[in-house]
Amino acid sequence: MEEYSFAKSTDVDISVHVRIASLDGPYDPPPLSTLLQRPDLRFIGSNTSPYSDLYVTVQLWADSKPWTVPVQTAYKSFKNARVWNEWLELPISISTLPQSSQLAITVWDVSPTGGPGAKGHAIPFGGTTIPVFDKDGVLQRGQQRCCIYRHKEADPYSSSTTPSSPPPKRSRTPTGRLAGQVPTADEVELERLETLFKKHEVGEIPRVDWLDQMVFRAVEKKRQEVEASAKLALKASRSLKGKHSTREGVAEQDGGDGSDDHGSKHTLIVEFQRFDFPIVYTDFEYSPTPISFMPQQSMAGGNVNLKPPPEVQFGPGINGVENGLEGDDVNAPPLIRIYDPEVGQKDNPAESKHRRLVRSHRTGVLDRDLKPNAKIRDELNTIMSYGPTQELKGEEVDLVWKFRHHLTKDKRALTKFVKSVNWQDLNESRQAVQILPKWTEIDVDDALELLGPTLDNPAVRAYAVDRLRESDDDELLLYLLQLVQALKFEKISSDDSTQDSSLAKFLISRATKNLVLGNYLHWYLMVECDDRSPDQSKDHQKLFAKVEYDFMSELMQVPDGPERRKILLRQGELITVLSKISKDVRFSREDRPRKAQRLKKMLADPKNELTSFDPPLPLPLDPSVSVVSVYPEDAMVFKSSLFPLLINFKTTEGKKYPVIFKTGDDLRQDQLVIQIISLMDRLLQKENLDLRLTPYRILATSPTAGVVQFIPSISLAAAWAKHKGSILAYLRTNNPDATAELGVRSAAMDTYVKSCAGYCVITYLLGVGDRHLDNLLLTPDGHFFHIDFGYLLGRDPKPFAPAMKLCREMIEGMGGPSSRLFTKTFKQYCQTAFTTLRKQSNLILNLFALMVDANIQDIKLEPDKAVLKVRERFALGVSEEEAIRGFEAVVSESVGSVGAVVIDRIHDLMQGLRA
Structure with missing residues (x-):
């Protein structure tokens, strides 16, 4: 098949335009005998002048309903022909049009005495209805010849009586000759020209404006001659047979309406918009119907008017009838899939009803004095021993809620209580928030659990952050990597501020007061901002960018803030230079000894500004260590596929601080493992168990680069x-x-x-x-x-x-x-x-x-x-x-x-x- 290019109608966000070009047709005034019988006809504009003033209205209809208000042409005084050449814009976009759209076009005449279908002093000269999409669902384009039905307003309903191209009762040629009659040579030529005109309209024949006008006038004159000769031949044939049409005679008395037999004498030329490609109708794809969680109304009591069962309809995205059985049996019975709104519900309706009855708010006051007996106390102790990943059963959830006031003395119970609350219930969530300040102070591990992805209540997360405020900077540094990731679960507004997030405000506040915390917070945020992989959403990138921006803004408010911000900028410049050097060494087509020589030369190059740091620069890897220069002669390239660099920095104390700089590798997983090892080492030392671990430092400076502390x-x-x-x-x-x-x-x-x-x-x-x-x-x-x-x-x-x-x-x-x-x-x-x-x-x-x-x-x-x-x-x-x-x-x-x-x-x- 040949390549076929088209555009979808839903993608064309342009208003519907139609050009009213001209009205063609003979001037047939009523005979004098008709004027004597109906004197009101002599005042109609089209009966007094062949070029009387007319105007056109256009309105969009679909499915027998109006979709727009009518628009009309401006007043124009005709001299030699009824030509408007005016574009009308309808107040609707092509992307929103239904496939059944059609234009109801009416030509209006003027009559001071009114008449059938009159609107004030305007009476219909004639009307026509043209579909916006053709039978193949393609948007109409170019010029269209519309049959005008005299003395009728356009019929816009689905089964229109005024179609622009009516199906003939008897097959006729374009000149009006009945099928079966031998066409003349002029009629054959006229049909050939009509075919060429259609090709000209779609651009298959090049346009030459001055020549086209001459051809159009000659063809129009030829058409009028052929139509006149065909009309005379038709009248002669009818007079010989003695079968004059009664309707035709009435039509002549009414002003020459020949529309009843679909042989209208008047034609309205309209033009649709032209596009480079066909515009094919496409419907919108709607998402499946959302699941309703509204409780059903009770049917108990009184007389209930039972309604008939609803009609079964196929839901969105569900196939109607298909051979869905396995195998190749084409005669298998069809399967009908019915949309079930209960599929996908998280809660069992029976359990939800039970929970509402058990947790009746009328007994909330009585719950404060409830004390568990020995058996229930053992059950509660078992629940308190559950780990953070273990889900509570329905009866366990109810038990924790029932004795919530008693459990406020147990710090382990808060996370279990939070899991037992139905946060969608406003009354229940309000009670839960009110009881939080009464709880015994929880441990840090429970506070971290409250900041996880399963809970998004701002009050609970703020309570967890208040617990973290009591941690010192060294302890907070152990969890900083995870707390930065916990920002993804915060409800941060879409503006450029993070004031709505208690966690973000807390991290920024502590980072501005501590150089080491601020250093690591900055680099953790920058790595997430630089992550352009498909696994990192753009919303998360914007979130981390907001936090970084607010951190920098807050940093400028503290006394040493401008100097600390300058240090972070200098660290970024250092990492940029080292990344460039690492890539140059890595991609150079040399053996490892020559790569090492290249590395030493680039480190010693004054252009790279690595021979002296003035003032001393805190290392991004370890901000407690300030360096003043590098030792180019001690640099080395490791034997590895990524060729990591060994670089020795000179500290302010004159000692060497060796680091490994790598590009082409994501060090965030290694960074996480080292952080967990550091945490475990601290936990063991708290129990007086020093296992002499070596949690060396790792810092990912981007998703593809990082620095590692080198341990000889x-x-x-x-x-x-x-x-x-x-x-x-x-x-x-x-x-x-x-x-x-x-x-x-x-x-x-x-x-x-x-x-x-x-x-x-x-x-x-x-x-x-x-x-x-x-x-x-x-x-x-x-x-x-x-x-x-x-x-x-x-x-x-x-x-x-x-x-x-x-x-x-x-x-x-x-x-x-x-x-x-x-x-x-x-x-x-x-x-x-x-x-x-x-x-x-x-x-x-x-x-x-x-x-x-x-x-x-x-x-x-x-x-x-x-x-x-x-x-x-x-x-x-x-x-x-x-x-x-x-x-x-x-x-x-x-x-x-x-x-x-x-x-x-x-x-x-x-x-x-x-x-």
Whole structure:
């Protein structure tokens, strides 16, 4: 098929225009005998002059209903022809036209005495009705010849009696000759010209204005001659047969109306708008009918007038009759799908009715004195022990609501109470808000749960923010990453202010008072503003931009605000320069040594302004450290596909601060893992358990770049190869002590065992994957730590990977699987760390819940299951003894895992092939 281009009518937002061109037809005054019988006809304008003053009205109708008011042509005095050439604009857009639209066009004459159909002194000269869309649903365009029905006003109804192109009762040629009669040569030529005119109208024949006018006049003269000859031939034929038409005689007496047999003598030339493409009618696609949650009226009592059952109609987007059965049986009975308004309702109507009866507000005063008995108290204690992800059952919800006043003394009960409130009920929500100030002060983990995506009540979120105000800046910094993501769940107005958000106001207020908080808040917001991926909505980008703007505005109001804002701008310039250098080094077609030389040269180039920072600049990665320059000669390019850069900054104290700068990689997932590790380290230290963790700093500066703190260390693979397959030999070389156990200084060995235990537990709980000897690092003083958190929440690119990375190389550094350090000390540290963190599981789960909408690689894959995967590792569904036994089984399986050994050997082989 040939290519066919068209436009949809719903996309054409232009008013309907029609041009009234001219009225063609002979001047047939009534005979004198008719004027003697009806003297009123002599005063009609068209009977007194062949070019009397006429005007035209146009009105749009559809489905027998008027859609616009009528519009009319301006007054015009005719001299030689009835020509208006006037465009009329109807007050309706093409995009809103129904397919049944038609124009009712009436030509009005003047009569001082009135007459049939008169409106004041105006009587209809004739009318016609033309559809706006043709039979194929295409918008009419170009010139149209409309048959005028004399002495009739346009009939705009669906079955119009004044169609512009009426179907003939007997088939006639364009000249009026009956079908079956042999056409003359002039008639054949006239039909050919009519076909050419249609091609000319649609642009298939080029336009030449001066030549077109000459041709039009000649053809019109030819048409009149042919029509006159055909009329004489028709009269002669009728006179021979003696069959004069009674209607025709009456028509002549009335002024020559020949419209009854569809052979009207008058034709109105109108013109529609022209477009480059055909305009095809298309209907609007309406969304499905919304589900109604209004309670049904009671039918109880009195005489009820039962109405007949409603007529079944197909809902929006539902197929009517189709062969929906499986298989190829074409004779299968059709399936009819009926729209069910109850589908999609969140609440069970019976349960909703039960809840309204149980929570009758008339008993609200009595609830204050209710005290649970022993059995109910045990049930409430069980409910209070639920984790943040566990849903409450219907009877549990009612129980919490019933004893809400009693539960105000239990800080754990607030989150359960909030879940039991029907926030759509105004009276119930008002009672809930009034009881919030009476509650015992809640913990931070419960406050974070109230800021999650499941609750949007402003009063409850403001209450949670008030609890966060009591946290110091160091504690708030641990949750800042999640609190920035919680802004997505705030009700922030569409204007340029965040005053409606209690959380946004709180973060801005605290960030303006603290340099470190302000630094990280700025960079967290900037990364979200720069995220142009499909997973980040434009509304969220605007939201973070508003918060950043308000933060900058508030910062300018504090005494040192202008200077701090200048620091943030200078940090942005530094990151921009480093990003450019990193991309130039990365995409240069050179080997790694030459890339390193290029890097050193660019760092030393004065144009990049990296040789001196005046005044000293706080690092974006760690604003507590101010730097004055870089060491170009110490720069290095790592062996990796993205070629990360190692850059050493010079601090104000004269020390080196090494960082790794990467482009082409999203570091937000690594940033999240390091933040959780820092939080867990603090939670463990609160319980006097210091596992010597190394939560180095990571800052994503954009969705594709970031800075990482460099910790001088060596991978287990390199240490194992350098010291002939012995990690213990590496520790003994760097920390020799002949008197100590295993020949390693006791402090270094203690650090090694503790850090191994800590990272084994934490990486297991977070489900960190892709663990091999190259991303397990060890410092000379015994600090063991993990890097490269590209796989999280149980994802792993390698099959049969163990749940915990505890390889034989790590155990060999403790003296082997039978040594005291491994069997007692290491396992004891693991068990203590697991139970300690399990007690704080609610806080960790709530932090992950706030990240469900963050554009984190492994969370966005299954955002609804991210929290559940972490919860599964904590084994919250069983008792503490059972959880400990399950964890010990994981440790035992990891020690004897053959898959881990195979994975490490395959990884070493692949690294060798790459080298």
